[in-house]
Amino acid sequence: MPEQSNDYRVVVFGAGGVGKSSLVLRFVKGTFRESYIPTIEDTYRQVISCDKSICTLQITDTTGSHQFPAMQRLSISKGHAFILVYSVTSRQSLEELKPIYEQICQIKGDVESIPIMLVGNKSDESQNREVDSSDGEAMAKKWKCAFMETSAKMNHNVKELFQELLNLEKRRTVSLQIDGKKSKQQKRKEKLKGKCVVM
Amino acid sequence: MKPLEKFLKKQSSHLSGPRHLHRRQSVSKILPSFLRDTPGDSSSGEKVEEDPSGAPQPSHDCLELPDGLRSPLSFSSDELSPSEPLTPPPGSVGWSLTPPGPLLAPDSPEALLGRVLDQLLTAPRLSDAAELALDDFILTHTLFIPTEELLVQLQQYFCGCSRHTSPTWEGSDAVQKKQAVLCGLLHLLDTYKDSLQEEEKTFQLIKDFYVLVMRDAPNIPQLEGNVIRLHRLVETAELRLTDGSAAPCSKQVKPLFRHFRRIDSCLQPRVAFRGSDEIFCRVYMPDHSYVTIRSRLSASVSDILSSVSEKLQYSEEQGQREEPLILVAVTSAGDKVLLKPDDGCIFTTLGINSHLFACNREELRSLVPLPEEVQLPPEDSHIHRIEAEDLANHLSAFHWELFSCVHELEFVDYVFHVERGRRETANLELLLQRCSEVQHWVSTQTLLCEAPARRTQLLKKFIKTAAICKQNQDLLSFFAIVMGLDNGAVSRLRVTWEKLPGKFKNLFRKFENLTDPCRNHKSYREMVSRMRPPVIPFIPLILKDLTFLHEGSKTFLDGLVNVEKMHAIAEKVRTVRKYRSSQMRLDTDVSPTHLQNKAYVRQFQVIDNQNLLFELSYKLEPNAQ
Structure with a gap:
């Protein structure tokens, strides 16, 4: 299949139930649901700006189970940026990111030029917390990637996460900000807060 | 029952396989487009025999049951395994050419069942005519009587409370009658094979019937053989049902189509x-x-x-x-x-x-x-690396697998779904889809090849592949390749075809004659009639024949079942049974490239947009006529 150079592909990885889909759907549609439907593979598209023109941001939400190693490899080799999600309520889920990180290194080689964000989700569940944010930070430092804690439920740091990730891309200038007509759900749903965009 | 149960467990482990019923689809899709507007005098409704007129096959060993009973189809226990082909019933040899006796006269569905059962009164020693009538009835019954209704009526016969009895029936003793009903029931279950449990309502009726039979069994020792068979069939179906939920590995989610190329x-x-x-x-x-x-x-x-x-x-x-x-x-x-x-x-x-x-x-x-x-896919280099022989053998092996997955009743369901309840014909549909995939793949590959000399080489390779497929008796791949080369976008490449050596030109002309639909595919039918199983037939033609049988004659004549039509349909289904009556075994080499080739052949990337194919064609040879 020919490369679609105009697309910027972000792939979200992490163990089952850490909230990958919740983060993605909160970002794309501005919604949140309590019920859990395991994901197989979904991809959402949004128009963003890239080097002063528009391009498509493709966010691929992957499965948390290890059923499809071939699909995982394919997603990595096609991805431009990665979000590695764990839940702050499960140390195990942070551990489970290691093989994925290693596989990204193996397939992509030079990881330092690739935007990777380590994300501790469910930051709202303070009573069940198993992983301190300092642990996450330490891991991010080790992996030479960025770090953030989020809550898809409370809509905390979700948009910031994606914007930060795009800011890490140094090979081109990508930004969520466009004065486009598209992403109407996004416009309708998103309450912009804090964080400004570069440009 | 202990050893029997152990045997059942063992059987069920490889029983989760192919052959079962599937759902149909809309009538407009009955024939692939390439056959829908076929010229030829197919309207004559003339039934052309596809059966080899060859020597009779040795009759197959029957499952010897404790009391010497013989099942109507004589399925041995091995034949219950999905990997084994359907064995033609003993005495089937002469069926298609000269029926062993006159067909039953048209009658109402209920009366017809009565007459079929009358003939079964001699069970376990059945005449060829009785077996034929039973097979015709079971294969086509859904056209005139719902399976549930059939089961209810059989149950009434079994209990001696049927309203439709004949003097012959009344005059027979109770054990003979029960024996006849069981014989009919078992034939139905044998025909359904591993799709028995798929329809909840039908399966419940079968289980109820089974309970009834089991209650009677101790009193009538003569029934023992059939009762054991019934027990086994019901148990295995039940196991298959519980297996699905109990053992997740036996019921994996199956990726379908091209969405997950793995x-x-x-x-x-x-x-x-x-x-x-x-x-x-x-x-x-x-x-x-x-x-x-x-x-x-x-x-x-x-x-x-x-x-x-x-x-x-x-x-x-x-x-x-x-x-x-x-x-x-x-x-x-x-x-x-x-x-x-x-x-x-x-x-x-x-x-x-x-x-x-x-x-x-x-x-x-x-x-x-x-x-x-x-977008255009890039030119694919694998096709140039793989030998024609490997290509053909991998194609045939895969198509045999797909063909083996199609339950014989899917053919009936696919064409006659209007009368029937809703059933799946997914395996048949996938085989048809594959047929068109191969066609488009041949056209796509030829048109993506930009270098003229290599393109001619490719034509040669495809013709060679078709020849080997034909030799493998894989007529599905053979047809698909020839039709792919006959695609308007490929056949107009005059310069490319001209460079083809005369030998290949002649060979291809011969192939075109074999696939020529004129005189209702006469040359194809002659070729296939000379072949002995295993054969992968050109499936669309079987569906076309069934469609003509369906549209050319009514199912009911004045409220009576058109027995002749049912017989003709059953005959068609039995040709499929015959094609699969022995396994196709191909020499597949074990070189390291073997798996690569196998994977390549099983998932083609094709362009199925005819306009795009023509665009490519005009780019290659703009001036060709």
Whole structure:
């Protein structure tokens, strides 16, 4: 299949139930649901700006189970940026990111030029917390990637996460900000807060 | 019963395989387009025999039962295994040419059943005519009597409370009668094979019947043999049902189509699809976002749509969903088919490069094919590396697998679904889809090859491959390749064809004659009639014949079942049984490239947009006539 150079592909990885889909759907549609439907593979598209023109941001939400190693490899080799999600309520889920990180290194080689964000989700569940944010930070430092804690439920740091990730891309200038007509759900749903965009 | 149960467990472990019923689809799709407008005098309704007139086959050993009873089809226990072909019933040899006796006269469905049972009164020693009448009746019964109704009536006969009895029936003793009913029932179950448990209502009736028989069994020792067989068939079906939920590995989710190209999964042998199978499917949005849903193969369009909206969180957001979603199939050429909410089992009916889209009604017009369907795939180098012989053998081996997965009743269901209840014909549909995939692959590969000399080489390779497929008696691949080369976009490449050595030109001309539809595919029918099993027939022609049988004669004549039509249909189904009556074994080499080739052959990338193919063709040879 020919490369679609105009697309910027972000792939979200992490163990089952850490909230990958919740983060993605909160970002794309501005919604949140309590019920859990395991994901197989979904991809959402949004128009963003890239080097002063528009391009498509493709966010691929992957499965948390290890059923499809071939699909995982394919997603990595096609991805431009990665979000590695764990839940702050499960140390195990942070551990489970290691093989994925290693596989990204193996397939992509030079990881330092690739935007990777380590994300501790469910930051709202303070009573069940198993992983301190300092642990996450330490891991991010080790992996030479960025770090953030989020809550898809409370809509905390979700948009910031994606914007930060795009800011890490140094090979081109990508930004969520466009004065486009598209992403109407996004416009309708998103309450912009804090964080400004570069440009 | 202990040893029997142990045996059952063992059987059931390899019983989860192919051959079972599947659901049908819309009548407009009965024939692939390339056959729909076929010229030829096929309207004559003349039945052309495809059976080899060859020497009679040795009759097969029967399962010896404790009391010497013989099953109507004499399935040995081995033959219950899905990997084994259906064995033609003893005495089947002469059936197609000269029926062993006159057919039953047209009658009402109930009376017809009575007459079939009358003939079974001599069980276990049945005449050929009785066996034939029974087989005709069971294979086609759904056209004139629902299976549930048939089971109820059989049960009444068994209990001696049937309203439709004949003097012969009345005059026989009770054991003979019960024996005859069991004989009929077992034939039905044998025919259904491993799809027995698929329809809940039917299976419940069968289990009720089974309980009834078991209650009687201790009093009538003569029934023992048939009772054991019944016990085994019901038990295995039940096990298959519980297996599905108990052992997750035996009921894996099956990736369907081209949505998940995975070498590891495509290398596994194909097993038949059932309506209850879970599959993955991608559903796209107008902006080409997609969600992957997990669904039953038989799921209705509204089921699919509700999974999609659930995934997209529509249901929990008030005001988000202004309008109900619709499901649309979009082809690579941009054609759209709106699917009806109660359509079921749609996955296998989609075109090769079609995709499902969910959208609002107002977005329907804005749907466009996925970019990968519009862009040209790169020229594929694998085709130039693989030898014609490997190519042909891998094609034949795969198509044999697919053909073996099709339950013989799928042929009946596919064509006659209007009269029948809803059933899946997924395995047959997949085989037809594959046939068209191979055709398009041949055209695509030829047209993507830009260097003229290599293109001629490719033509040579395809012709060679077709020749070997024909030698393998894989007429499906043979037809598909020849038709792919006959595609207007390929056949107009005059310069390319001219460079072909005379030997190959002649060979191809011969092949074109064999696939020529004139005189109702006379040359093909002659060729296939000289072949002995195993044969992979050109399936679309069987469906065409069945369609003509269906449309050319009525099922009921003045309320009476048209027995002749039923016999003719059953004959067609028995030709399929015959083609598969021995296993196809091909020399597959074990070189390191073997697996690569195997994977390559099992998932082709093709262009199925004829306009795009013509565009390519004009680019290669602009001036050709």
